[in-house]
Amino acid sequence: MYTKNFASHLTHPVFKVTRDILSEEGLEAYVIGGYVRDLLLERPSKDIDIVVVGSGLELAKKVAQKLRVKKVNYFTSFGTANFKYKDLDIEFVGARKESYRSDSRKPIVENGTLSDDQNRRDFTINALAFDLRKESFGNLIDPFDGLSDLENKIIRTPLDPERTYSDDPLRMLRAIRFATQLDFKIKIESLHAIRDHAHRLDIISKERIISEVNKILLTDQPSRGFKLLFSTRLIHQFFPELVALEGIETINGKSHKDNFYHTLEVVDNISKVTDNLWLRWAALLHDIAKPPTKRFDEKVGWTFHGHEDLGARMVPKIFRRLTLPMDQKMKYVKKLVRLHLRPIALVKGDVTDSAIRRLLNEAGDDIDDLMLLCNADITSKNEFKVRKYKNNFALVKQKLKDVEEKDHVRNFQPPVSGVEIMDAFGIGPCNEIGVIKASIKNAILDGVIPNEKQPALEMMLKIGKDLGLEPVQNR
Numbered sequence: 098m099y100t101k102n103f104a105s106h107l108t109h110p111v112f113k114v115t116r117d118i119l120s121e122e123g124l125e126a127y128v129i130g131g132y133v134r135d136l137l138l139e140r141p142s143k144d145i146d147i148v149v150v151g152s153g154l155e156l157a158k159k160v161a162q163k164l165r166v167k168k169v170n171y172f173t174s175f176g177t178a179n180f181k182y183k184d185l186d187i188e189f190v191g192a193r194k195e196s197y198r199s200d201s202r203k204p205i206v207e208n209g210t211l212s213d214d215q216n217r218r219d220f221t222i223n224a225l226a227f228d229l230r231k232e233s234f235g236n237l238i239d240p241f242d243g244l245s246d247l248e249n250k251i252i253r254t255p256l257d258p259e260r261t262y263s264d265d266p267l268r269m270l271r272a273i274r275f276a277t278q279l280d281f282k283i284k285i286e287s288l289h290a291i292r293d294h295a296h297r298l299d300i301i302s303k304e305r306i307i308s309e310v311n312k313i314l315l316t317d318q319p320s321r322g323f324k325l326l327f328s329t330r331l332i333h334q335f336f337p338e339l340v341a342l343e344g345i346e347t348i349n350g351k352s353h354k355d356n357f358y359h360t361l362e363v364v365d366n367i368s369k370v371t372d373n374l375w376l377r378w379a380a381l382l383h384d385i386a387k388p389p390t391k392r393f394d395e396k397v398g399w400t401f402h403g404h405e406d407l408g409a410r411m412v413p414k415i416f417r418r419l420t421l422p423m424d425q426k427m428k429y430v431k432k433l434v435r436l437h438l439r440p441i442a443l444v445k446g447d448v449t450d451s452a453i454r455r456l457l458n459e460a461g462d463d464i465d466d467l468m469l470l471c472n473a474d475i476t477s478k479n480e481f482k483v484r485k486y487k488n489n490f491a492l493v494k495q496k497l498k499d500v501e502e503k504d505h506v507r508n509f510q511p512p513v514s515g516v517e518i519m520d521a522f523g524i525g526p527c528n529e530i531g532v533i534k535a536s537i538k539n540a541i542l543d544g545v546i547p548n549e550k551q552p553a554l555e556m557m558l559k560i561g562k563d564l565g566l567e568p569v570q571n572r
Contacts, residue, residue, distance in 0.1 A: 101244070103227060104235025106136055111187055112229060114163045115147065118156065120231040125150040126189075127211055127226040127238065134222050137247055138279070145187045147229070148214050153189035154178045160189070193217070212240065219261065219268045220275065221246045221253050250281040258290035266297035269331060270309035277313050277322035291329040298334040303420040306335055310419075314377050319368055320361035327357070338415060339381070341388040346399075353399035356387045359476055366473035375426045376466050379433035380473060386411055409435035429463060433470055436460055440471040443493050453493075453500040454542040461508040468494060504541075504548050511537040512553040521554075522561055523569040533560050 107113075112128070119126055126149040135142035149156045154171055157178035161169045169180045179188040194209030194217065211226065218224035221243035228236040237244065241255045252272050254261040262269050269291045276283050283291075298306065313322035323339075326332035333340050343357035360381060367380040386408035387401045394400055412431040416423055439456050460467045468490075475486045501507055515530045524530075537546075537553050537560075546552040558568060 101237045102235045103136075103237055107227060107229075107235050109145075109185070110164065111145065111160065111182055111185065115156070115160050115229050116231050116234050118159050118163065119229055122159075124156065125211070126156060126229045128229060129214070129226040130218070130223050133225040133227055133237075134243075134247070137225070137244070143185055145185055147187065147189050148192050148211065148226070149189055150192045150211060152176070153191045157187075157189035160187075211238065215240055216255060218255055219265070219271055221255050222275075224255050250279070252276050252281050252283040252287065254284075254287060258284075258287045259293070262287075262290050262294045263297060266294060267301050267305055267309070269294065269298070269329070270301075270306060270326075273322050273325045273329070273331070274309050274312050276325065277316045277319065280318075280321075283325070288325075288329060291331065295330040295334055298331060303335065303418070307419050307421060311374060314364070314381065315372065315374055317368065318365055319377070320365045323361055323364070335419070338385050338388075338411065342384065346391075348393050349395070351393075351398040353391070356384050360384055362476045363470075363473050366476070367470060370469055370473070371466075373466070375429055376433070376470065378421075379430045379437070379466075379470055382408065382412060382415065382430060382434050383437045383470065383474065384408065385415070385434070405435055405438045432460070432463060433467055436467055437470055437474065440468060440490070440493055441474065443496075450496075450500055450504075451543045453496050454504060454506045454544070457497065457501055457507045458509060458542060464497065464507065468497070506542065506548060509541075509548060511541070512548065512550045513537060513557050518557060518561075521557065521568055522566040524566065529561070529564050529566060532564065533557055536560050 107128070115126060118124070126147050128145060129148045130146045132142045132145045147153070147156070153176055154173065157169055157171075157180065161180050164182055166180045166182055169178055171178045175190075176193070177188060177190040179186060181187070192209050192211055192214040194213035215224040215226065215238075221241040223243075224239075224241055225243045225247075226238040228234060228238060241253075246253055252275055254268075272283055272287060272291065275281060313319055313326075316322060323332070327340070327343065339357070339360075342360055343355060345352050345355050360383070363383065364377060364380045367377055371377070384401075384404060386404040386406075390401045390404040390407055392400050392402070409431045412434055413423065413427060415421075416427045416430070421427065436456070436459060439459075443452055443456070457464060472487070472490055475483055475490065477483050477486075511534050513534070515526075515534060518530050518533050519525060537556050540546045540556060541548045541553075546556055561568070
């Protein structure tokens with residue numbers, strides 16, 4: 098089944114060294130999987146998988162010695178070994194045959210042939226292999242016509258899709274991830290099989306699921322992947338809050354927009370300007386609390402009052418359930434969800450210096466990301482309306498810059514510390530200190546006093562007097 102020769106593509110030293118060792122030892126090995134796929138698609142790839150008919154451990158050891166690689170990682174229970182060489186991560190594994198139990202995606206593994214190994218691959222485009230033997234070096238072995246699928250941009254399973262997805266349900270997410278990354282179409286039989294076996298995701302760990310979701314979210318157009326996740330009902334298995342956004346309700350002729358598709362449009366918009374995964378998560382979750390806050394008002398129609406605050410409170414629960422990191426990344430997403438309406442409100446109303454100062458202070462170093470999110474959130478089929486909002490938004494951005502340069506209130510703390518207040522009035526820790534600091538901070542944010550030491554000290558003395566405190570120097 099040799100169709101074409103690609104020896105001229107296999108110029109890396111690891112391939113030539115492997116070829117020579119195979120010739121000396123009378124062994125059989127092939128480059129297989131993602132490296133072959135990406136090479137044919139002219140995409141960069143840093144991972145090389147070499148499948149060996151025999152022991153992958155022994156071949157890895159011999160190749161590493163020839164390349165003068167000192168550190169080789171051996172995983173004897175899995176029959177694999179890998180090492181890094183220059184810019185590549187190279188893995189050797191024995192060819193194997195797999196079978197599955199219905200309650201687990203972990204296969205029962207036996208030694209096998211190249212054909213057995215290709216049969217167990219998830220998609221035809223990942224079953225392609227280059228022969229590394231000297232006499233047939235670079236020949237493409239393509240038993241499932243994967244090369245044609247590459248050319249026609251098709252995701253298709255080598256064997257019956259029902260069996261492929263039932264054996265390892267993670268492959269359903271991988272199908273959608275590859276389709277989104279590569280801009281390929283999934284064969285209709287596969288889409289039907291995915292929908293039929295969506296419930297099988299319950300045997301997959303949340304860590305594995307979210308790894309694929311993150312890869313989809315990092316693509317150029319994540320909406321393609323999320324629409325496929327929705328239509329196949331995969332997302333229904335692990336992300337009900339996102340599913341709840343879908344749909345339009347109408348009362349008395351008044352409808353609200355479909356918040357699921359609006360959210361995907363916002364995610365696509367933000368993806369055009371940033372590769373920051375967590376900013377993309379903020380876009381995905383910015384309206385997540387609209388379903389529980391949805392109300393109908395006879396006068397104004399549909400409202401979602403407080404969805405930004407409730408959404409922020411939902412973020413930690415969603416992150417914890419999906420095994421996303423519960424650290425500064427979660428706090429960052431939570432903050433952006435909570436603040437995402439603030440710049441939009443400024444666009445709609447009067448842009449006062451006081452409102453700008455408070456936004457700068459709350460957003461801190463994340464103000465630029467917040468502005469990117471809010472700009473991405475401007476979606477409408479009315480081009481005039483979008484253009485008007487974006488023009489006003491540009492004015493808000495300039496106002497932010499002007500106020501920050503003038504007042505320096507991003508992440509600021511009041512110029513007078515708690516220790517200075519205690520020393521000034523000869524008191525210990527008490528509620529009055531918090532009152533004085535908060536009053537000074539609000540006065541600066543409202544523009545009553547400048548963000549400077551002397552005016553803050555003067556205000557400290559005034560507020561202290563109002564609270565019944567007497568300065569030490571007057572005693």
